[in-house]
Amino acid sequence: MTEPARLSWKLVRDAIHARILDSTYGPGDKLPKDQCLAEELGCARTTVQRAMRDLSDSGIVERRRKGGTHVRTDPVTRATLDIPITRKEVEQKGAVYGYQLVNLTTTQAPLVIAGKFELSAPTTMLHIEALHLADQRPYIFEDRWVSIDTVPEIASVDLKVESANEWLVRNRPYSRCDLRFYAIKASEHHAKLLDIAPNEALFVMERTTWIGKDPITTVKAVTTPGYQLLTEI
Amino acid sequence: MTEPARLSWKLVRDAIHARILDSTYGPGDKLPKDQCLAEELGCARTTVQRAMRDLSDSGIVERRRKGGTHVRTDPVTRATLDIPITRKEVEQKGAVYGYQLVNLTTTQAPLVIAGKFELSAPTTMLHIEALHLADQRPYIFEDRWVSIDTVPEIASVDLKVESANEWLVRNRPYSRCDLRFYAIKASEHHAKLLDIAPNEALFVMERTTWIGKDPITTVKAVTTPGYQLLTEI
DNA sequence: TTGAGTATTATGTATGCACATAATATGTCA
DNA sequence: TGACATATTATGTGCATACATAATACTCAA
Numbered sequence: 088m089t090e091p092a093r094l095s096w097k098l099v100r101d102a103i104h105a106r107i108l109d110s111t112y113g114p115g116d117k118l119p120k121d122q123c124l125a126e127e128l129g130c131a132r133t134t135v136q137r138a139m140r141d142l143s144d145s146g147i148v149e150r151r152r153k154g155g156t157h158v159r160t161d162p163v164t165r166a167t168l169d170i171p172i173t174r175k176e177v178e179q180k181g182a183v184y185g186y187q188l189v190n191l192t193t194t195q196a197p198l199v200i201a202g203k204f205e206l207s208a209p210t211t212m213l214h215i216e217a218l219h220l221a222d223q224r225p226y227i228f229e230d231r232w233v234s235i236d237t238v239p240e241i242a243s244v245d246l247k248v249e250s251a252n253e254w255l256v257r258n259r260p261y262s263r264c265d266l267r268f269y270a271i272k273a274s275e276h277h278a279k280l281l282d283i284a285p286n287e288a289l290f291v292m293e294r295t296t297w298i299g300k301d302p303i304t305t306v307k308a309v310t311t312p313g314y315q316l317l318t319e320i
Numbered sequence: 321m322t323e324p325a326r327l328s329w330k331l332v333r334d335a336i337h338a339r340i341l342d343s344t345y346g347p348g349d350k351l352p353k354d355q356c357l358a359e360e361l362g363c364a365r366t367t368v369q370r371a372m373r374d375l376s377d378s379g380i381v382e383r384r385r386k387g388g389t390h391v392r393t394d395p396v397t398r399a400t401l402d403i404p405i406t407r408k409e410v411e412q413k414g415a416v417y418g419y420q421l422v423n424l425t426t427t428q429a430p431l432v433i434a435g436k437f438e439l440s441a442p443t444t445m446l447h448i449e450a451l452h453l454a455d456q457r458p459y460i461f462e463d464r465w466v467s468i469d470t471v472p473e474i475a476s477v478d479l480k481v482e483s484a485n486e487w488l489v490r491n492r493p494y495s496r497c498d499l500r501f502y503a504i505k506a507s508e509h510h511a512k513l514l515d516i517a518p519n520e521a522l523f524v525m526e527r528t529t530w531i532g533k534d535p536i537t538t539v540k541a542v543t544t545p546g547y548q549l550l551t552e553i
Numbered sequence: 554t555t556g557a558g559t560a561t562t563a564t565g566t567a568t569g570c571a572c573a574t575a576a577t578a579t580g581t582c583a
Numbered sequence: 584t585g586a587c588a589t590a591t592t593a594t595g596t597g598c599a600t601a602c603a604t605a606a607t608a609c610t611c612a613a
Contacts, residue, residue, distance in 0.1 A: 090576055095596070106495050108531065131598045136565075146402070152564045162489050164403040164527060166499050169379070169396045170552075211375065242590040256395055260341050266399050266551040270503035270523040288521035290503040294397060318401075318499040328566070353593055364568045385594045388575040537613075 185220030418453030
């Protein structure tokens, strides 16, 4: 068995992770300092640092200057979610994507909506209700508010043709995004639009975005029964 | 205004991100190569590389060897979720945590459960039903299956006192974790246990873990009405 | 004993350099 | 023209070194 000339940081990461998995280092334990591990594993401290950053990002260890590296006592399940544009998601499933504008008004944003943006003063917003279809069947109902002040160009977009979802994501990058997931009982309105029985349990994804401090949009995406959100594997 | 002697990689990242936000580089555009940006911004290529890795991790740009760096055409909303131990979550809210074992049996895992682990042959598993309480009120109902083969020690744990959630997370690190979120209508069983009306819409989090190729556990955490899962800000 | 100030230390960052790797571009030959 | 081998190139990685930073540990006076 020959040592690889260079030990990649992934190998180092896995070596350390393995020791945690086999309880060489248990929850709460302090790990040797980078320098020691580097010497032990025969690599530079930089490489251990790289490996440790990855373990730290994954929530497996905690690092503190001067304090050292510890295995997390209360492990959290940390996962990365990717939420694509709805059209992409539908096409990914091999279905034909469709889009349909349901309602479009310009009004003062109600307090609930202003609250989502952490705004004190209510502002004028575009309120959009639209349906995303998969193979002609309702797939997701989106209830969206767009800030006219932050995104004046939205007024000149033909939302009967192009979904706000798509236009915004392509034209309005955001610097902050809050997500919120929960379940609701389908209202009469939802039931009618999504062509389902009322009182059905629906999975909802809410997303609010800002550019700097300015609100861009907040969407409530109401999915159809059976919808599941999965983590990337 | 004096230039900082050293430009941290975060400043470099933000500088590049700013150019994407203000459309200097639009969706699909190719960014200058690391070396150029390094010279332009007055730092080492390593620093640009560090900044770029972060932008790449955030799903803002895509990098390919030889191909260069491009702004993503189809931005995805990428978020990191932290799901803590239920007890921690309850305590975080300032409530008193409680735990109650509802049912405990050892049986052959049904096909649905074996399927979650991608197992072909069904195995013997511990089936646990338990309630997590917040201030004496039902908070989350957990329906769990634990592999006896992978975790034989679970047999000697007093699950009337300690929740499997807690014991496993502290004693059985995993190497793979799948998550799944959706909504269900509360069954009679759920309604009775959670002390709610039947047909209420409930948010469900499913989690399946493995160590290497071996199944550890799969949990269906049924939350009470009003529960919301948020991303870290 | 306590608290403020100081020294120590493990991790974090920046840099220059060399080489690895994968993807693209190019060139050659049939 | 097309297929295959080869050169080129931008990103990826490893390393040694120096310095920065935040936390802890320590010191010493009140």
